[in-house]
Amino acid sequence: MNDDAPRPDDRRIPVTVLTGFLGVGKTTLLNHLVRQPRMEGCAVLINEFGAVAVDHHLVEKVDETLVVLDSGCLCCSVRGDLVRALKGLFMRALRRELKGLRRVLIETTGLADPAPLIHTLMAEPFLAERYRIDGVVAAVDATHALAQLATHGEAVRQVAMADRLLLTKCDLADAAARATVAARLAQLNPGARQVETCNGKVEAGVLFDCGLYDASGKAPDVAAWLGDAAVRGAPPAPGGGAASRHGAGVHSFVLRFDAPLPWYEFSDALALLLQVHGGRILRIKGLLDVAGDPLPRVLQCVQHSVYPAASLAAWPSQPPYDERCSRLVFIVRDLARDDVAAMLASFIGPPPVAPG
Numbered sequence: 001m002n003d004d005a006p007r008p009d010d011r012r013i014p015v016t017v018l019t020g021f022l023g024v025g026k027t028t029l030l031n032h033l034v035r036q037p038r039m040e041g042c043a044v045l046i047n048e049f050g051a052v053a054v055d056h057h058l059v060e061k062v063d064e065t066l067v068v069l070d071s072g073c074l075c076c077s078v079r080g081d082l083v084r085a086l087k088g089l090f091m092r093a094l095r096r097e098l099k100g101l102r103r104v105l106i107e108t109t110g111l112a113d114p115a116p117l118i119h120t121l122m123a124e125p126f127l128a129e130r131y132r133i134d135g136v137v138a139a140v141d142a143t144h145a146l147a148q149l150a151t152h153g154e155a156v157r158q159v160a161m162a163d164r165l166l167l168t169k170c171d172l173a174d175a176a177a178r179a180t181v182a183a184r185l186a187q188l189n190p191g192a193r194q195v196e197t198c199n200g201k202v203e204a205g206v207l208f209d210c211g212l213y214d215a216s217g218k219a220p221d222v223a224a225w226l227g228d229a230a231v232r233g234a235p236p237a238p239g240g241g242a243a244s245r246h247g248a249g250v251h252s253f254v255l256r257f258d259a260p261l262p263w264y265e266f267s268d269a270l271a272l273l274l275q276v277h278g279g280r281i282l283r284i285k286g287l288l289d290v291a292g293d294p295l296p297r298v299l300q301c302v303q304h305s306v307y308p309a310a311s312l313a314a315w316p317s318q319p320p321y322d323e324r325c326s327r328l329v330f331i332v333r334d335l336a337r338d339d340v341a342a343m344l345a346s347f348i349g350p351p352p353v354a355p356g
Helices: 026-033 079-094 114-123 124-129 145-151 152-159 176-187 222-226 229-235 262-278 337-348
Strands: 011-019 041-048 066-069 103-107 129-139 165-169 193-196 252-256 283-286 296-304 324-335
Touching: 011 114, 011 193, 026 103, 026 165, 026 193, 041 079, 066 114, 066 337, 079 114, 079 124, 103 296, 114 124, 114 129, 114 145, 114 152, 114 252, 129 145, 129 296, 145 176, 152 176, 152 252, 176 193, 176 337, 222 283, 229 252, 252 296, 262 283, 262 296, 262 324, 262 337, 324 337
Parallel strands: 011 103, 011 129, 041 066, 041 103, 129 165, 165 193
Antiparallel strands: 252 324, 283 296, 283 324
């Protein structure tokens, strides 16, 4: 793992991933988004699965900042196209062929697994130096979500990995149905903020600034980002995780380490954990108290990959983060909390404790 601290003047271009299962209304959302002032300087990449690209013809703003990736699914064969598209956008902005490239919004196909896409953005050297993940936003159909989550693993992974959840078609679902869907989503991803939308209308700001690190210097909302209070408040599941009755084996749990962590030993433990169980780890996020470092270190992982190292300017003052101890939130599939805790403890000494 890279031990380099982040630059406080990080000028990398933020990337938002808009995902969601087939038919949830992502194109309708885009049509409302592209006309908003907040979208100025935002390039939109649309990924389609099929021999003929269609969706981009349905989006009104088709100009030099809209790119169609139509050679397959982003999580499969089209990853090379994604790299070329983002490289091309950056170089065009550098040559001033674009008025200004301030952020990128990527719409995936309904069948896409977000993890390989995030890995590409993190691991490809050119992209990692120039772009940063701002967040994953999953659109969820309020009228069909329960059936989709029960049937399709892709829908479960999209929800579980999201930083924010957009409930679409809420005008077509009554209050009781929406509440049932919201409860199911909270079981899958208790830390994600849920936003209801009608007729695809949503403010662009809802999709942006999902991550903990804010290059503008504003104080991060650590509680909302971690969501560990929501995880702790969920009913217990076998193995120490939050209960999940959706039948997909996805659950969440929190690990707390009261003693400062030895960085290299922890890095080795994390590397082994991701090597052995990466396929079952959807997300890890948290703040670490690293021995010898007065600042809280940000940790984010997706499956086998670790985000570039980052630190906050100071420890948050609000509880429970004012305790200045390490807390990690895990969203996993078919992986017990005790197994994760034991593997980490074998490298760093005292085992993690259940958060209070």
